[in-house]
Amino acid sequence: MQPLVLYDIVSKLPGNNWSSNPAKPRFVLSYKDLPFVTLWVEYSDIPIAMKAIGAKPNKRPDGSDVYTVPVLSDPNTGALITDSLEIASYLDKTYPEKLVLPNNSEPLIRAFDFAHSCLLRPAIKFIFARCTEILSPASAEFFTKARSVYVPLPWDVSRDADWELLEKGYNTLYEWYQKTDGKWIMGDTFSHADIIVACDLLWYKRVLEEDEWARVSSWNGGKWAQVLADVEKECKLA
Ligand SMILES: N[C@@H](CCC(=O)N[C@@H](CS)C(=O)NCC(=O)O)C(=O)O
Incomplete structure (x- = not known):
């Protein structure tokens, strides 16, 4: 089997990875034991690089086209897939031995993805500000322009209020987790919903200062550091 190719975004951090969306297919590929290589793209080069390989654009909320990463190329089938959820869906259909969207859960996991993002997006201004510090100047400028659409x-003007909003969001997420019996969102069944939660946590861990990550980790009895550790272990990334 030829290794699949995952397009991710370069940074100044050791080991590069930082962004939650490309982290999701990395977790899925590793969970499924599929061989893959990562190609690192400058944030400011995403449109040029993705157009050059013939990737499909994604859609902004207003319906306009935008080239995004992650993109997955599978030389074994010729598939070229844009969007982390589309990639998860493709990988489950093509390599169904271990599923991340089990028991026909794809519609509900798509709804969970949307709800999770709505819950946390209002609080992430200061995390976006921090992202600009780990990118090259050209990419920081591009990132600021691209993300300020959303x-x-x-x-970086209301850190205390943003921290409060973030904690409130995680309190709600904690309540959701309290409604299941196992350690995963779907009880004893691991799924892409857990990967979605973990990859945002990984993003904070990578871009925030150590004491800021310690603050997130301390909420809800240490739940979030535990979720990240559990998902990394399940996906053999720990
Ligand atoms: N729903 C998409 C979102 C992908 C996305 O927004 N990727 C960002 C990087 S994390 C991107 O490429 N943005 C380029 C832009 O907004 O111009 C997914 O899950 O893959």
């Missing part, structure tokens, strides 16, 4: 500027 989260209007300025990003």
Whole structure:
């Protein structure tokens, strides 16, 4: 089997990885024991690089086209897939030995993805601000322009209020977890919903200062550091 190719975003951090969306297919590929290589793209080069390989654009909320990463290329089938959820769906259909969207859960996991993002997006201005510090100047500028479409500027003016909002969001997520018997969102069944939660946590861990990550980790009895550790272990990334 030829290794699959995952397009991810380069950064100044050791080991590069930082962004939650490309982290999701990395977790899925590793969970499924599929061989893959990562190609690192500058944030500011995403449109040029993705157009060059013939990737399909994604859609902004207003319906306009935008080239995004992650993109997955599978030389074994010739498939070229844009979007983390489409990639998960493709990988489950093509390599069904271990599923991340089990028991026909894809519609509900798509709804969970949307709900999870709505829950946390209002609080992530200061995390976006921090992202600009780990990117090259050209990419930081591009990132600011691209992301301010979704989260209007300025990003670094209400840290205390944003921290409060983030904690409130995680309190709600904690309540959701309390409704299941196992350690995963779907009880004893591991799924892409857990990967979605973990990859946002990984994003904070990578881009925030150590004491800031310690603050997130301390909420809800240490739940979030535990979820990240559990998902990393399940996906053999720990
Ligand atoms: N729903 C998409 C979102 C992908 C996305 O927004 N990717 C960002 C990087 S994390 C991107 O490529 N943005 C480029 C832009 O907004 O111009 C997914 O899950 O793959």
